Every structure is written in C-alpha cells, then in structure tokens.
Amino acid sequence: MVTPILSQRAPACKEARPCKIGVSQRIQEHPMRTSQFFFNTLKEAPADAEVISQKMMLRAGYIKRAAAGIYTWMPLGLRVLRKVENIVREEMNRAGALELLMPAVQPAELWQESGRWEQYGPELLRFKDRHQREFVIGPTHEEVITDVVRRDVKSYRQLPIHLYQVQSKFRDEIRPRFGVMRGREFLMKDGYSFHSSFADLQREYGNMYNTYSRIFTRLGLKFRAVAADTGSIGGTGSHEFHVLADSGEDDIAYCPNSDYAANIELAEALAPNETRAPAAQAMSKVATPDQTACADVAAYLGIPLADIVKSIAVVSEKEGGSTSFALLLLRGDHDLNEIKAGKIAAIEPFRFATESEIEAHLGCKPGYIGPVAVDREKVAVIADRSVAAMSDFVCGANEAGFHLSGVNFGRDLPPPEVADIRNVVAGDPSPDGQGPLAILRGIEVGHIFQLRQKYAEALNCAYLDENGKSRIMEMGCYGIGVSRIVGAAIEQGNDDRGIILPPAIAPFEVCLVPMGYHKSEAVKEAADQLYADLKAAGIDVVLDDRNERPGVMFADMELIGIPHRVVIGERGLKEGQLEYKGRRDEEAVMIAQADIVGVLKGKLCAA
C-alpha cells in the first residue's frame, strides 16, 4: 500500500491528557488515517531474519534493510523510535543533564590523542577525506566530549556538568545480526558528566542509576540493573541495564531473594563450603582411546562430569616480551570465565595456547593434557575454587589416549594456585548469602560507568580548583541503546499475530477499525467522530479507513503492535455500542459509545 503524505494539517491539538506519562511526546502530525499514511506489511519475513523482533519489524514495515546491520526506519517504526527517544530525553533533562549534538564524523587526531586509534580494531570505521585527512565515524564520543569540555570548562565553579546527545553511532561489527539489536549503525543516547571530585561523580552516578530505572519503567519494559564488568572502556563502578528476554545475548546471574544481580562475566563463584575430602583412591592411569572431551570421558568411564578436572592451556605474552604458559583447571561441568581469568596477574593478558605450544610444554596433544607431573617452573597451574575442593578426580595424563583417575592434590601433585575463574551456574550460592543464584538472559540496553580520569587524563581535561591548582576532572559516562530498545521491547512483547508494545512506545495507542467505512454512512460518521474525540482527548489514535476487508485490517493492526483496538460496526451502533479489544485480550467486550473515550483514557493512564 503506497499513499502520498498529503499536505493537510491536523487540527491544532492543545488539550493535554492529565496522565503521568506526560504530554511532551505528543506529536503534532497529519491526520492519522491509514489511507494517508505509508506502510506496508508482509506475510513472510525475509529469509535471513533471525530473531523474532527482526522478523516482526520487517514484516510490520517498521524498518527496511539497507545493508548488513544498517536499516532505514520507516515512518511507522520511526514513531516508535522517537517515542523511546523522547522518554529518554525527558528523563535526562529532568535529571539535570543538558542536551547537545556532537558530530558523527570525528577527526582521527582525537582518537590518536586518547590512544584508542591504536587500541580499537577494525570495529572502528576509518576513512579519509579528499585532503587525505583521517576520520572515523564515531562508535562513541568520549574523545569529542572531553575535547569540548577541556576547551570551555576552566574552573571548579563550572562543575559539575553533564552533557548528553542522541546520535547515530557506527561500529563495524564482525557479524551484525539480530536486526536493530546488533546493527552496525544504531541510535544511542550517550551522556558524559564531569566532576571536581570522585564523591561528586558517585553522586551523579547514583542519580543516573535512578534516572535509568525510571526510564525503563516508563518504557514499560521488564528490566534489571546488574553489576557489570567495566570492559574496554575502563573505569571503576559500572552497571548494565538489561531487558529480560530469552533471546538476549548476555547471561545475568541474580538472586531471586534479594537485589543481587550481576553479569555472568562478573558474578563471583564462591568457594565451596565443604573442605576437601581426604584421598580415598590410588592414582591410576586409565585408557580413554578416543575420549578427548570431558563429557565423553565421563560417559566412557561412567562417572559424573563433576568428577573430572579439565585443563585449559593458556599463554601470556607480557609487554616486555616474556611469555609464560599456564594450565587453568576447571571442574568438568564448569565453564571458564575469561574476564575473571584475565584479571589474574600471573597470566594477564592471556590467550589460548596453540596446539604446538601445548605439545612443547606438555609433550602431548590437546585432549589428554593435565596438571600432574608438569614442570611447575615452566607451567603455572591455576585451579578454580571448586577444583581446589575436589579429591579423587579424573584428569588428562599428558599422554595420548590416557587419563588419570583418583588424583589428589598434595599427594599426586603440588597444590595449585587457587582463584575464581569460572562462570557461576544456576544453583550456586549468591555472593550476598541470600540463597541460590538463578540465571536469565538479558539484552543490554543501558550501561553506566564511572570512567574516573582515564580520558580526562589522556586529553588533559583539567580545571582550576578553589586554590588555583590545576586538577584533572573525574568523568562518568552513561549510554542507552535507543534503537536496540525497540528490538528488545519487541523481543519481550510479541505473539503469533505480531508485535505487542507497551502503550508508551507503540506506534499508536489506539486504532479504530470501522466495518464498512466506505459503505455505511453511520459507521463513517461514528468513526470520524470518535477519531476526533480521541484526538481531542490527547490520545494517539489511528483510523484504519482503507477500503479493505476486515480481516486485513485486523491482521495489520495486530501485526504493527497497537495496544488498543476499537471496532465500529453497524450492528453495535444500533445499540449504541462499540467493540473494544486489548492487544493481549482473548475476547472483545462491548462498551457504550458514550463511555469509550473515558474507558480508553483510563486504560492508558493506568498503564
């Protein structure tokens, strides 16, 4: 369906709806009639769409793919994007931040100055202008904002200051996927605060924590704030905000009995309470001719996976050029946590050893390597806390085709260095002692950092304090993935008929579906009147005035995710009744014509 946007203007709508959602996101607009809008829906999603939100957004005509990980936001999808953006903007403003707009294209000099020109890999899109000057398309804006602030902020009297923008970013992801959830170009709100003290940074960090919580609550999403690793951006304190959805890319460990929640990258795996049982078995060599993986060895020997110790060979290349080799020991049923392991001084930074390095140090191919009888001078052995508590375990024999069983620390090999290097699993005790952990999938939609002085120092962003002394500023940075939120919201809200969005961000709050708009004068009149009434009441309503069969209109309005539907039919009108159905409702209900505006207002304000 293709219709031109006509030049008609909507009647001015000044009436504000008294509602906690606020009125500022009301958009002045053309009459919202489907016959004059522009959208098209598909019965089938493109074959390469992977996740539900991506399929739904393409089918509903929210977005069109322009290239891998790059999308056009069509008018319908843009309405959703803008609603999200506006809620974010309102709350940021309310929290005292000031909006500005920085360039998407940034000069290489700033990135060279901060050191990230070298640090960033191919993810950073670089190019040259006609004068052969180097530029990047910003994946983030720490450098630019720091440059802005260092130029103009000279005195402690000007601090603190918090500046933010809503801007397109570009990250040249290895594998863009999941539609707008992991696109290369995406819309992000990024804010940066500058302070004269760490204490003030912490105050603002708390302010943002609360602001973010308010934003995601207003958006109508199920979310959780979780303690996070600070990753490559660097800094100290950090929280991620995750929308909870099975298709999420991150694992979140949380305690159902308390507030504890952490990205699995960070969640601490406590040492087992039980002390190590005394050795009961003699160490012996067992033949495992074809069993190289832990699960195969366990099955072959008929023992639990948790009785096996797996050894992961890593190599650490220090800046000075020295390299060291280490074995990381994990229980068979546990997974290595690279972030935690990467923080161990002895092996930081590490990478996985190559096959030849493994043979050189252990005299054995991968699959049968183990910690027994290795030269501790040359091979560091670091065991996870859970491994340190094991006795009579099975591990590789450093001889192809064999494992050792009945192995015990102290007797068969020296005690290892012990560290927390595994991912927590469901059922592990919560670090706060409030019960067992559970694990959920989440989509990261917000991230707040205490950056401290990393960039301020690199870019010499300084001010004069009360004593006229020059000091480096403290920085915080706060991001929200605006376009990703749209995908995440749809991951959280959909059914086999299409998208289900919270009213706060749905493309329209209410749709009117008249039965026979082009046949029945009574229906047309009632529909037009109700449309005008709802508009006047400040409700974001769309009238489906296409000359389509009812099934088509119902299906489209459901697919594009409109939360409330009113059907106007001749049958009901004779009784003074209209039919109402919520997007998630099983059955429609009849409501008196006179009450419908009030009922809808009530439903929208209660949301």
Add this chain to the structure above:
RNA sequence: CGGAGUGUAGCUCAGCCUGGUAGAGCACUGCGUUCGGGACGCAGGGGUCGCAGGUUCGAAUCCUGUCACUCCGACCA
C-alpha cells in the same frame, strides 16, 4: 580470519542435475463479485537469473574468477 551455504520479480521460493522463448504464491494495476479475521475470478505491469570472463550454434543451467549476503566457528582440548 577459517569452514559451509545462498544469490532467479518488492517478499517467499521453484527451474539448474540432463543447456533450447524465465515460472508459481504473496504484493502491485484495472474490471467484476465479495465484505466481522490476511477473499475470488478475469485481464495486466514488473526480472540484462549478483557481476565478469570462458565453453557452446545456443547458458539461469556447465567451467573459472569475482562480489555480496547468510549460517557455523574463531574459548572451554
């Protein structure tokens, strides 16, 4: 970066093995019927079969190259 796969109409796909005038469904245009859950009939418009070479009388089809896209992997030995 390694492996696998796919490129044919806006979308979903067939045709390719075995070379011979480019197809179906959905979508789109017109007419008619239909009209409370993605209707039906008739008539249409739309594709240099990813691109470039090659083989051949003749290539969507076979060969070579290239580009794009997708999936899996790039850590758990």
